[in-house]
Amino acid sequence: MKMIKVNLGERSYPIIIGANLLGKVGKLIKTIPNVNSALVITNNRIKALYGSKLANSLHSAGIRTNFISVADSERSKSIDTWVKVMHKITRFDKGRGIAVIAFGGGVVGDLSGFVAACYKRGVPLVQVATTLLAQVDSAIGGKTAVDLPFGKNLVGAFYQPKMVISDIKLVMSLPLAEVKNGIAEIIKYAVILDKNLFLYLEKNLNKLLKLNKDCLAYVVCRCSRLKAKVVSIDEKETSGYRSILNFGHTIGHALETSASYTRKMAHGRAIALGMLCACDIARELDLLSEKDAGRIEDLIKAANLPTKITKISASKVLNATLHDKKIIAGKVRFILPVSIGHVMVCSNIDRRWIKKSIDKRIKQ
Ligand SMILES: NC(=O)c1ccc[n+]([C@@H]2O[C@H](COP(=O)([O-])OP(=O)(O)OC[C@H]3O[C@@H](n4cnc5c(N)ncnc54)[C@H](O)[C@@H]3O)[C@@H](O)[C@H]2O)c1
Ligand SMILES: [Zn+2]
Structure with a gap:
């Protein structure tokens, strides 16, 4: 396991890279202060491949968990999907330390980041990157956004995650x-x-x-x-x-x-x-x-x-x-x-x- 730090003063965070990290996600997230529950944002393809392993890891760490799947498409980076996810997080949140887990590639990552940035003016975000593109780029750096029909990433915010987890084993199932x-x-x-x-x-x-x-x-x-x-x-x-x-x-x-x-x-x-x-x-x-x-x-x-x-x-x-x-x-x-x-x-x-x-x- 390798750890690389993004140095941003009080907003610094680790990028954790290794093989077989998925089973450890719960324990890793438990190190973030005051996180007791998590909304996992993903899509059905990733959920079918790895959802139960992630859910087990979170449950074992005592984290109350719920999943929401968005459509598997760049078009999920939209205001409409963002609204849908905001409704879901509002219904799930019991006011006791919620985090957002982006479980996917850049599409899920950018959308989830923007949800985490906006919900209650910001809740902890963890990027569990599942594509090669997300592991080398999009999960890191805090650019979050959704698209408009006129242009990419036109609505968004800079919002850094608390942690990026890149399990290179996950990339093995990529087309x-x-x-x-x-x-x-x-x-x-x-x-x-x-x-x-x-x-x-x-x-x-x-x-x-x-x-x-x-x-x-x-x-x-x-x-x-x-x-x-x-x-x-x-x-x-x-x-x-x-x-x-x-x-x-x-x-x-x-x-x-x-x-x-x-x-x-x-x-x-x-x-x-x-x-x-x-x-x-x-x-x-x-x-x-x-x-x-x-x-x-x-x-x-x-x-x-x-x-x-x-x-x-x-x-x-x-x-x-x-x-x-x-x-x-x-x-x-x-x-x-x-x-x-x-x-x-x-x-x-x-x-x-x-x-x-x-x-x-x-x-x-
Ligand atoms: N925020 C940033 O700094 C930043 C940087 C670069 C790119 N991006 C954004 O990232 C997006 C592209 O991300 P992407 O290329 O990861 O696309 P994506 O998120 O659409 O994922 C690509 C495909 O891989 C599938 N998939 C994901 N993980 C898988 C796995 N482990 N096994 C099998 N299939 C899997 C997905 O379901 C999807 O069909 C774009 O919207 C782009 O604008 C953002
Ligand atoms: Zn890019």
């Missing part, structure tokens, strides 16, 4: 497509911050795709450490440093919105394309070498992530990009790679370059 979605975020970390991780991925991608246990443990620990560091430095994106984590996300989010949040444009796939567009813009501006751009594209291809946008029009993607919330004073902000392991924040990218990068990636 391959979801493993790839997680790998997209791992490639993001490598490009923005960690050349050695990039080299590791170039060598070990096939092992990771086959869910080799050592590889998984390595990437989950490494990415958790990177995210913990970034969040500790700039928790609420005030200095701008945290925005490097948005590499690939400006056009990525626009693609998700344009595809009406359907699974064919899942978050990982969308940001793989978004990262490629950012590389194309960086190439146009002569910020990134052809060689490094080629290596990034090769890694994305090797992970079998998309390199072309299909079934969505370029104009739809462009419009959604120009309406992203990352627009500051009418300028679209992009995180552009300058070499593998280094990026820069560019807040005045001309729409011509954005259009050109999208056009290049549309499958003819």
Whole structure:
């Protein structure tokens, strides 16, 4: 078992990583002061696979527990679902130390975080991350949100969990497509911050795709450490440093919105394309070498992530990009790679370059 700390003063918390942690969740949560009951937010797929084990662990620790399942879709990150869950927690809460447990991937995690942030102006939140994407990224850092039809994550709050628990054994049951979605975020970390991780991925991608246990443990620990560091430095994106984590996300989010949040444009796939567009813009501006751009594209291809946008029009993607919330004073902000392991924040990218990068990636 490894423990990585997110350093945020009185809001600091551990990320606990290991195999077979699910049976220990109850005991771990009992270490949080005044928690006696828990609403577990999940979906039916995860509940069927692991719900009874989690329930047993919580009951053994003396935690009164109830489950709510939301639909297994990005569309559960909605105001309507949030209202449904708020009603459920109100009915279940007996006023004696309730916590919210997010038991799932990024969808459940973002929704549950926003529930925990709002219910009674904030109750303890624990992220029990079940997807690779959630373990390397979304469960950490306190960004919680639901989507609106016009854009991703438009309603939300910064709200840190008390604890993140990443049991790498849970990831073993992920469909391959979801493993790839997680790998997209791992490639993001490598490009923005960690050349050695990039080299590791170039060598070990096939092992990771086959869910080799050592590889998984390595990437989950490494990415958790990177995210913990970034969040500790700039928790609420005030200095701008945290925005490097948005590499690939400006056009990525626009693609998700344009595809009406359907699974064919899942978050990982969308940001793989978004990262490629950012590389194309960086190439146009002569910020990134052809060689490094080629290596990034090769890694994305090797992970079998998309390199072309299909079934969505370029104009739809462009419009959604120009309406992203990352627009500051009418300028679209992009995180552009300058070499593998280094990026820069560019807040005045001309729409011509954005259009050109999208056009290049549309499958003819
Ligand atoms: N808050 C953040 O900082 C942050 C960062 C990155 C992404 N996100 C958000 O995360 C979301 C994407 O998360 P995701 O990729 O985890 O998607 P997801 O939560 O939809 O999970 C993907 C699929 O895997 C299934 N699943 C989950 N755990 C499983 C398991 N152990 N075995 C088998 N199947 C399992 C789910 O039921 C779902 O069908 C997006 O909404 C994105 O915006 C948030
Ligand atoms: Zn992301």
